[in-house]
Amino acid sequence: MKKNLNQKSIDCFIESLWKISLALVFYTLLVILWGAWVRISHSGDGCGDTWPLCQGQLIPDSELKKTWVEYSHRFTSGLYGILVLALFFWIKKQTFNSLFQIKRWSFWVLIFMITEALLGAKLVLFKLVNLNDSLWRVIVMSLHQLNSFLLVGFTVRLLCAALEYKWFPELSVMSANKKTQRLQNNRYLLMILILAMTGAWAALSTTLFPSVSLLEGFAKDFATDSHSILKIRITHPILAVSFGIYMIYYFANKYSEWKDSVGDSQGLIKYQNLEQIVGRLAKAMAFSVFLAVLIGIITLLSLSPTSLKLIHLTLAHVLWMLSVSYYHFSSLKKRLNIE
Template identity: 35%
Template sequence: MSRFAKFAWLVLGYNVLVILWGAYVRATGSGAGCGSHWPLCNGEIIPRSPTVETLIEYSHRLTSGLAALLVLAMLIWAFRAFPRKHIVRFGALMSMVFMVLEALVGAGLVLFEQVADNVTMARAVWMAAHLLNTFILLGWITLTAWWASGGSRFALRGQGSAGWGVFGALFLMTLIGMSGAVTALGDTLLHLGAIEKNPLVGETLLALRIYHPTLAIGIAVYMILVLTNLALARPSPTILRLALGFNGLYLAQLGLGALNVWLKAPVWMQLVHLLITDILWIMLVVLSASLLANQPQARAIVQEPKASITP
């Protein structure tokens, strides 16, 4: 594995840690620790006499800024190390694009005060959109690292039913992630005692929590059936291991989700649940790329020469 590939995987791992810390900011109600100021914190570059909430939010901004710098470094390195039109360049560029969007979404959450104990449907939409962009960002960083590690370039056209199966898996995983983000918001507002601030919206968010596990169980059936069939149709040692590992971890995640509900969603359990979700997403992206790159070769049709009868 090249030095660039190792660095790209490192960038991916660091971004997962930043995402977990961001979830801790949300779960502890610390999102307003810097007020409605961005990029400043309470109007200051370095906050003086900060509260605990300010320290949590400010540290998240610092770690997020470092994540952006790492992705920028990956982009510059990719353009220096790989030739023009190389797929790694494209992956690094798209990673940077969605890193910028991630920063803008984070800024919007603060500037529009969609943080802390805000109880509105607008915040639920923001949370779902934030998760969507985060998944896309992680996806592009994963592809960049995978391509740099020797993964093959793949075409989206001409994949047939396999392409639709992969697209369905990615779409459903994104959907369950977004529903999980809204569910986690309901748990956070309940723990903060903020539901009463807007009972109509608050009770609606709590009622929506039943749909997340129901959706997760239904999607499990799709993942096991479709991904297993695709892995058997386009087999390779890597694909088979990824498919088996993904389905096994997904089933374990269902158990963790049930445990999370039983424990009434403590902060540490929310973080564990999110970590497994991110790992599942990364595994699914690599599995999808491997499946699409492992197109079966068209079988040549050899016609037997017809026997001639000589009179």
């Protein structure tokens, strides 16, 4: 009887956790996109050089649009921090067995939430906003972008861990007792993180040095007297196409392998749903990479209009979420030695 009650409590906790984690993933993306709008709209100095207060006030007394754009970002970010902190302590107090993964990922979400806030504060306090074109801003922006992706990644890992326990409770317990094995091929994760950082250079360059034509933009890239960020931004489209071709080929192959194995009598029934998830994630990855590269090319050719910048950034994060999810469930297969 006690065992049944305990299992019911675990099920209730997991059911709540995956829903909260899913909501947190979407809210994280919303905060990041609003932060991008702060940069695009040159509103980074809307609250002055005070942080976390806005113009030295809890609620600013200003009619300037950029003040409210920046303040809205700080408010939603502050609320995000409170939610992450509350989630961390709620998970931490749970005494159920086999929650190691869930507790680990919630810890890393908390850590990267803190570093995200500190990097954002650094941009404001050191006035690395608006039209500041210093090398220091490029470095901090790159780290901020990288941190944002890692924050999203660990939030997705938390969601996947909750879904793993919900969908495959027995497999989750089995895998928790096995030493984690490194996947033979996880280059795609590193590739996306590299693209995220070079994407920050490209985005910042178009904000600081907009071009009136494509030819003018290319000329700036190779001019000897151009700003350094204009000279390095070309790395993003080159790497995006190169990495994109590799990832499309890789995930199309993985999807093809799964399709060929469907109905294999040698596969255990209890593993088939897991293999189905991995196969469909591979298909989604191949399509998302193609779409992200296509939108990126259109954004470049159309001189980076605001709407396409935000769509491109959204697609980049969706691609990252899918890749982390694929990695998580592929890792589960590896830990269980499922071929």
